[in-house]
Amino acid sequence: MSAEVEFRMLLTDALQKRDREMLEDLLWQLAEQRRLHAVLRELEPGELARLAEVLGDETFGEFLAELEPSDAAEILERLSSAEAADVLEAMAPDDAADVLSRLDPAEARQILVEMEPVEAKELEELLSYPPETAGGRMTPAFVALLPDVRVDQAIAALRKVAEEVETIYYAYVVDEENRLLGVVSMRELVLSPPYRTVGEIMERDIVKVRATADQEEAARLLVEEGLLALPVVDEEDRLLGIITVDDVADILEREVTEDIERLGGSQPLEIPYTRATPVYLWRRRVGWLLLLFVAEMYTGTVLRHFEQELEEAIALAxxxxxxxxxxxNAGSQVVTTLVRAMAVEGIGLRDFVRIFPKEFIAGLLAGAVMGAAGFLRAEILGVDPAISLTVGVALFCIVLWAVTVATLLPLLLKRLGIDPAVVSSPFIATLVDGTGLVIYFNVARLILHLY
Structure with a gap:
């Protein structure tokens, strides 16, 4: 009996007994083992509805938030529109928006109709931003105070809304038009005299992010500044929402996964790998393979162009x-390191003057070592000393060239608004193949004609 079947039987038994404590324990075990979706999708629609009823919409929503948004949407589709609306209302707005965006548009509209108008409007506003932006990741559940509110009044207000907001580590100070003026921490509120106003104790130097900014930029700011939440504003500095520290892990995990897939020469998967069909995997990969195939054709053209050199010194082959x-390999090493540094440290073309010298020196050292190794390898094979010298010098030049290209190209692409991760290791390797052969045969033409 498989683990999923065993959990399914235990879940059904707990449902029949309406044993909430046992249900929660089973579901958390499934979530930790990454089997929650596999078991929930096997339940009948009636069983899912009963599960949501026994657990309560808020707890059921917490479990859905543990799933990938596309998986949570698949489970939600099996409930009625009214039941799905109740669950989404109980979820954090940003999580609910992620799930809703994965639903069929007609089904999503019907669920929004069933929701309370205020909460439906919140979700519609979140869905108006692209999912990869700060606006698409933010939650509108935050605490905002006017600057003339006294500290004791602010603390009393926080007690009333503590259960409704995402976090109360910070309270944001806004004017009558909701423009962000400052921020005050809970610690500062507690330690300040009750008669002082929030405007007097707030921090005016605010770290914030535009709603249209990339979600990775927001995650980087949170990490670099050591914040627990980051305010999201529009072009006029009106406070729209916040991104919390728990969102950072999700953002970074998704971004790293996408970068790794691109660095491997494949389009990122939009669904979990375990749900991907062979045809879907083929569609995500074949485009890159064809592009690399076309690029690799250049290598054959180069070999044909230097056919005479190969005939005169067959050992070159x-x-x-x-x-x-x-x-x-040398280019791939640089690309992998640089693309990651661009994502985590915010490196751009403006840093080229600082980055290139260190990479160039590292390339010189690596090229010297590889050139010497290539010369020794050729000598061991017993080829003509001129060929050995050609191999050594060419290796030195090729490594230096590969490092230069791999340093400059990602920075240029980022400046042009193209994801630098698309400069994948296979692409750099393919580019260096053709240009490296040009270097090799030109070095050979120069050295061999000297002897």
């Missing part, structure tokens, strides 16, 4: 795989 492989 022995080292072609070694040279282009080494160049591709």
């Amino acid at each position: 022995f080292f072609v795989p070694l040279l282009i492989g080494t160049g591709g």
Whole structure:
């Protein structure tokens, strides 16, 4: 009996007994083992509705928030529109918006009709922002105070809304038009005299992010500044929502996953890997393979162009795989490191003057070592010393060239608004293959004609 079937039987038994404590325990075990979706999707619609009823909409929503949004949407679709609306109302607004965006548009509209008007409007506003932006990730559940509110009044107000907001680590100070003026921490409120106003104790130097900014920028700001929440504002500095520290883990995990998939020469998956069909995987990969295939055709053109050199010194062909492989590896190392630094440290083209010298020096050192290794390898094989010298010099030049290209290209693409992760290791390797051969045969033409 599989684990899913065993959990399914235990879940059904707990449902029949309406044992909420046992249901919660089973569901948390499934969530920790990443089997929650697999078991929930096997339940009948009536059983799902009964599960939501026994657990309560808020607790059931917490479990749905543990799933990927597309998986949670699949479960929600099996409830009635009214039942789905109740669950979404109980979820955090940002989580609810993520799930709602994965539903069929007609079904999503029907659920919004069933929701309370205020909460439906909140979700519609969140859905108006692209999902990869700060606006798409924010929650509108935050605490805002006017600057003339006294500290004791602010603390009393916080007690009343504590259960309704995402976090009360900070209270944001706004004017009558909801423009962000400052921020005050809970610690500052507690330690300040009750007669002082919030405007007097607030911090005016605010770290904030535009709603249209990339979600990765918001995550980077939260991490770099050591904040627990980050205010999201519009172009006129009106406070729209906040991104909390617990959102950062989700953002970074998704961004890192996408970068890794792109660095491997594949389009990022939009659904969990376990749900991907062979045809879906083929569609995400074949485009890159065809692009790399076309780019690799350049290598054949280069070999044909230098056909005479190969005929005059056939030993040159022995080292072609070694040279282009080494160049591709050197470029891939730089791209992988640089793309990650761009994501985490916010490096851009403005930092080229600072970045390039260190990479160039590292390339010189690596090229010298690889050139010496290539020369020794050729000598061991017993080829003509001129060929050995050609291999050594060419390796040095190719490594240096690969490092230069791999340093400059991601920075240029970022400046052009293109995700630098698309400069994947296979793409750099393919680019260096053709250009590396040009370097190799030109070095050979120069050195061999000297002897």
